[in-house]
Amino acid sequence: MSLHDTRDMAQGLPAASAAPPIIKVSGLSKHFGGARVINDIDMEILDHEIRCVIGPNGAGKSTFFKLLTGEHRPSAGEILFLGKSIRNDLPYQRIRQGMSIKFQIPGIFPELTVHQHLELSLYQTGRNSRDNIDELIERFKLRDDAYRLAVNLSHGKKQWLEMAMAVSLSPKLLMLDEPVAGLSMEETFLTGELIKGMQEDGLTIMVVEHDMKFVRQIATRVTVLHGGRVFADGMTGEVLSREDVADIYLGKS
Ligand SMILES: Nc1ncnc2c1ncn2[C@@H]1O[C@H](COP(=O)(O)OP(=O)(O)OP(=O)(O)O)[C@@H](O)[C@H]1O
Numbered sequence: 001m002s003l004h005d006t007r008d009m010a011q012g013l014p015a016a017s018a019a020p021p022i023i024k025v026s027g028l029s030k031h032f033g034g035a036r037v038i039n040d041i042d043m044e045i046l047d048h049e050i051r052c053v054i055g056p057n058g059a060g061k062s063t064f065f066k067l068l069t070g071e072h073r074p075s076a077g078e079i080l081f082l083g084k085s086i087r088n089d090l091p092y093q094r095i096r097q098g099m100s101i102k103f104q105i106p107g108i109f110p111e112l113t114v115h116q117h118l119e120l121s122l123y124q125t126g127r128n129s130r131d132n133i134d135e136l137i138e139r140f141k142l143r144d145d146a147y148r149l150a151v152n153l154s155h156g157k158k159q160w161l162e163m164a165m166a167v168s169l170s171p172k173l174l175m176l177d178e179p180v181a182g183l184s185m186e187e188t189f190l191t192g193e194l195i196k197g198m199q200e201d202g203l204t205i206m207v208v209e210h211d212m213k214f215v216r217q218i219a220t221r222v223t224v225l226h227g228g229r230v231f232a233d234g235m236t237g238e239v240l241s242r243e244d245v246a247d248i249y250l251g252k253s
Pocket of ligand 1: 032035037055056057058059060061062063064
């Protein structure tokens with residue numbers, strides 16, 4: 001049994017779930033006119049998980065992500081964050097309550113350096129000390145680029161800067177939308193190690209992702225969406241070895 005499997009078991013067993021879920025979704029649905037894109041989803045994310053949400057194209061992953069971040073309002077159902085309903089809260093209200101969101105496209109200010117980006121995001125928390133900025137710069141491998149304009153960073157380093165900014169808010173839940181899209185294999189692996197390091201430091205993380213190798217690297221649990229419903233949910237090794245999960249990617253199911 002690998003270390004990864006052991007971690008899966010620790011995350012997967014009901015005994016580990018004494019703490020209330022970070023997120024609890026019940027009966028969540030989203031319809032756009034007649035298009036029923038998300039249908040009656042129930043899901044819980046527990047403290048210290050890295051939950052990957054996967055599924056074939058059009059499964060509803062982005063729509064589900066947007067329901068959790070507040071970009072979309074549900075047509076039906078409930079979303080509890082740390083036990084409290086956030087169903088009608090706007091994104092900034094969810095962020096204030098401890099959700100931090102990194103979208104797929106980096107949102108970088110062209111006129112600011114890496115250091116200034118981190119100063120600005122830490123400023124909102126009142127913890128914008130030199131030590132805290134340095135710690136983020138080290139952790140996210142931005143030391144050589146600290147005083148460069150962020151707009152000139154590689155795509156990979158822009159992603160890491162955005163992740164650093166998201167983490168600087170000391171969230172209870174970090175939400176990542178395809179964090180390795182467009183990254184090289186090496187950058188992808190390093191991003192996975194950064195994410196696992198954040199989890200080891202106590203963060204709970206939800207990731208919408210396409211890259212299965214990356215999902216195997218980081219996920220403690222996996223939720224598979226298909227046709228806007230939960231098709232499978234459980235420990236990473238178990239879910240990813242299921243034949244019917246492979247079949248939906250091949251269009252057989
Ligand atoms: N605003 C909308 N109005 C109507 N249909 C929509 C809307 N947004 C998404 N859809 C449809 O909902 C379905 C799910 O889309 P969504 O983008 O959530 O899937 P996804 O799993 O993220 O796909 P991909 O992996 O290709 O990004 C698709 O068929 C899409 O066309």
